[in-house]
Amino acid sequence: MEGFIVSLVIFTAIFTIFGLGLNLQWGFTGLINFGHVAFMTVGAYGTVLLSMAGVPLGLAMLAGAIAASLLGLGIGLATLRLREDYLAIVTIGLAEVIRLVAVNEEWLTRGTFGLQSFPLPLAMLNPNPIVRVAMVGTLAAVVGLAYWRLWGWMRHTARAIPRSDLVTHSLTALGYLLALGLLLLGIGAGARTLRQAAIWPNGVLGMVLLSALLGALWLGKGLSDRLSRRFRAWSTSLGLVMAALLAVLGVYAFGYAASAVYRYSNPSKSGLLWLSVLLTALIFWGLETLVRSPWGRVLKAIREDEAVAKALGKNVFIYKLQALMMGGFLAGIAGSLYAWQLTTVYPDNFRSLVTFNAWTIVVLGGAGSNVGTLLGATVFWAYDTITRFVLRDIVPLDDARLGAFRIMVIGLILIVLMMWRPQGILGNKDELTLGR
Numbered sequence: 409m410e411g412f413i414v415s416l417v418i419f420t421a422i423f424t425i426f427g428l429g430l431n432l433q434w435g436f437t438g439l440i441n442f443g444h445v446a447f448m449t450v451g452a453y454g455t456v457l458l459s460m461a462g463v464p465l466g467l468a469m470l471a472g473a474i475a476a477s478l479l480g481l482g483i484g485l486a487t488l489r490l491r492e493d494y495l496a497i498v499t500i501g502l503a504e505v506i507r508l509v510a511v512n513e514e515w516l517t518r519g520t521f522g523l524q525s526f527p528l529p530l531a532m533l534n535p536n537p538i539v540r541v542a543m544v545g546t547l548a549a550v551v552g553l554a555y556w557r558l559w560g561w562m563r564h565t566a567r568a569i570p571r572s573d574l575v576t577h578s579l580t581a582l583g584y585l586l587a588l589g590l591l592l593l594g595i596g597a598g599a600r601t602l603r604q605a606a607i608w609p610n611g612v613l614g615m616v617l618l619s620a621l622l623g624a625l626w627l628g629k630g631l632s633d634r635l636s637r638r639f640r641a642w643s644t645s646l647g648l649v650m651a652a653l654l655a656v657l658g659v660y661a662f663g664y665a666a667s668a669v670y671r672y673s674n675p676s677k678s679g680l681l682w683l684s685v686l687l688t689a690l691i692f693w694g695l696e697t698l699v700r701s702p703w704g705r706v707l708k709a710i711r712e713d714e715a716v717a718k719a720l721g722k723n724v725f726i727y728k729l730q731a732l733m734m735g736g737f738l739a740g741i742a743g744s745l746y747a748w749q750l751t752t753v754y755p756d757n758f759r760s761l762v763t764f765n766a767w768t769i770v771v772l773g774g775a776g777s778n779v780g781t782l783l784g785a786t787v788f789w790a791y792d793t794i795t796r797f798v799l800r801d802i803v804p805l806d807d808a809r810l811g812a813f814r815i816m817v818i819g820l821i822l823i824v825l826m827m828w829r830p831q832g833i834l835g836n837k838d839e840l841t842l843g844r
Contacts, residue, residue, distance in 0.1 A: 661786075
């Protein structure tokens with residue numbers, strides 16, 4: 409169990425970095441990138457190939473990330489002077505082209521056989537008690553930094569609601585979320601009972617379960633609309649309550665994860681855990697500093713209306729190019745960590761689904777919010793873990809179809825979230841960029 413928790417923390421850290429790169433491009437600059445996995449692919453293959461050639465791992469990671477940023481430079485020079493639609497189309501195609509190159513250029517990438525037996529960072533680390541405490545402390549620093557930013561967001565958001573309404577709306581939102589959760593749990597328990605009783609064929613039971621899930625979500629959406637018409641600050645209160653609930657669950661999850669990290673004894677994974685969490689903390693802190701600097705304010709101005717930024721004398725093209733390259737650089741770092749976590753690199757590891765996961769994380773947490781991306785990554789991997797074990801006992805499907813069903817369910821959740829809070833859990837509705 410400790411190994412599973414450690415792997416979950418590593419994946420969360422990797423996709424936090426990956427999502428932060430996309431959030432910089434889309435959430436802060438308004439660049440629609442549907443091929444973000446291309447940067448991860450270049451970073452992963454570049455790092456692994458260089459390390460297998462004898463390059464030190466730190467330099468190999470840096471070179472892989474630089475190669476990914478140079479890919480962003482090439483994309484930007486070709487497309488950023490055009491409308492943003494072209495950027496979205498080009499990135500989709502480029503991601504698939506790079507994956508197919510990895511499949512077919514066997515002399516370099518070994519094709520579908522993949523790259524194996526490559527060096528791993530800190531593979532000989534023997535975590536003594538002092539090192540274990542340092543690892544837990546690093547994890548605590550990341551969580552503490554996220555909670556500090558979350559508290560700042562909650563305090564700022566709460567000021568927008570009159571004090572007389574804040575308690576009423578928050579209690580209403582809490583009761584609504586608890587009622588919806590109990591309804592979904594009841595649907596799951598009923599489906600499990602019917603499956604064990606074998607009363608209905610599996611196909612019929614699956615249709616009943618899906619219909620019940622859609623009905624629950626539709627009922628929740630209708631209730632939310634009524635409350636929105638009645639309470640002007642309902643959406644904001646809902647976001648505050650969701651953030652508070654997730655924060656409470658996060659404290660419990662942190663305690664469990666810290667215990668697992670302290671007890672785990674696999675040297676290679678312990679070293680990778682420390683490295684991934686430390687990089688997440690540094691990147692998160694660096695981006696928070698950057699987006700609050702004059703450079704970050706220019707990016708936000710470009711996102712809102714680039715014509716105004718041009719009128720103020722800013723070189724919009726250069727700023728967009730910098731954001732695209734920096735987002736690619738972060739995705740390249742995530743690709744290096746991803747390759748080390750998988751310990752084997754195949755072209756199929758970098759399908760478009762990985763980009764979909766990154767978009768899910770950013771949209772779920774809130775565009776234009778770095779702490780929202782961190783929260784989105786945590787919620788996404790918690791959902792992935794829970795449904796992997798829980799749905800198997802509820803939904804009458806084999807493993808292949810169950811994986812597709814899990815993706816379908818998270819798609820439904822995203823649809824409902826976009827109806828309730830299109831800005832995400834911690835996002836600002838004024839900072840949405842799609843559909844403008």
